[in-house]
Amino acid sequence: MAFDRTERRTFLSTIAGSLAATTVAGTSGCLGTGEPDAETEPEPVVDEADALEGDTDPDAWQDVHDIQFDGWVGGWVGVEPAAIDRVENPMLVLFEGQAYELTWQNRDGVHHNVAFWDDDREVVDGYATDGNEREGATETLRFEATPAIDTYRCEYQPAGQVGDVEIVTE
Known part of the structure; x- marks a missing residue:
């Protein structure tokens, strides 16, 4: 199957956009898993907790x-x-x-x-x-x-x- 210039440009733009989205998702620790990576804030261990820091004023x-x-x-x-x-x-x-x-x-x-x-x-x-x-x-x-x-x-x-x-x- 042969692509004309417009189809090829559209195809490459779509691929580039997909790669950029995957890269951003990967750096935010998600990659579709919803799991934080080592660079994100730690989460509470106990499920009933919502945060690790309270008001210390x-x-x-x-x-x-x-x-x-x-x-x-x-x-x-x-x-x-x-x-x-x-x-x-x-x-x-x-x-x-x-x-x-x-x-x-x-x-x-x-x-x-x-x-x-x-x-x-x-x-x-x-x-x-x-x-x-x-x-x-x-x-x-x-x-x-x-x-x-x-x-x-x-x-x-x-x-x-x-x-x-x-x-x-x-």
């Missing part, structure tokens, strides 16, 4: 006294306050000397607890819950924010269930 945390998490093997998922809703392992912004209650609910029936650690990976002032493995069970930790607090973790899955803490000193 101290003004959003000024009147917060109660914090709620759902506990999953893959990570903590924020429930309250609104600044951490559906955020996996959210950063907590706490004010030095302020009293707080952190309540977490076991969502997968695996043994979890929550503890505040210093930068030496030691529990700060005994701030840790006993832990439980009953799906639906809750535990509440009452604590005072101190500059020694660096992270919060599940002591049974410390690599996956870990978040940073920013202590605001006034």
Whole structure:
């Protein structure tokens, strides 16, 4: 089959356009699979989470006294306050000397607890819950924010269930 000049030009333009589209799709990590590549933002591990970053503006945390998490093997998922809703392992912004209650609910029936650690990976002032493995069970930790607090973790899955803490000193 022979092409005339117009048909050949149209054919080559179509091929070039297809290649360009494939190249763009390939650099965005999709290639028709919908999977992110190494250069895209990481996704939450826990399906119930929508994001990896919450609101860390101290003004959003000024009147917060109660914090709620759902506990999953893959990570903590924020429930309250609104600044951490559906955020996996959210950063907590706490004010030095302020009293707080952190309540977490076991969502997968695996043994979890929550503890505040210093930068030496030691529990700060005994701030840790006993832990439980009953799906639906809750535990509440009452604590005072101190500059020694660096992270919060599940002591049974410390690599996956870990978040940073920013202590605001006034």
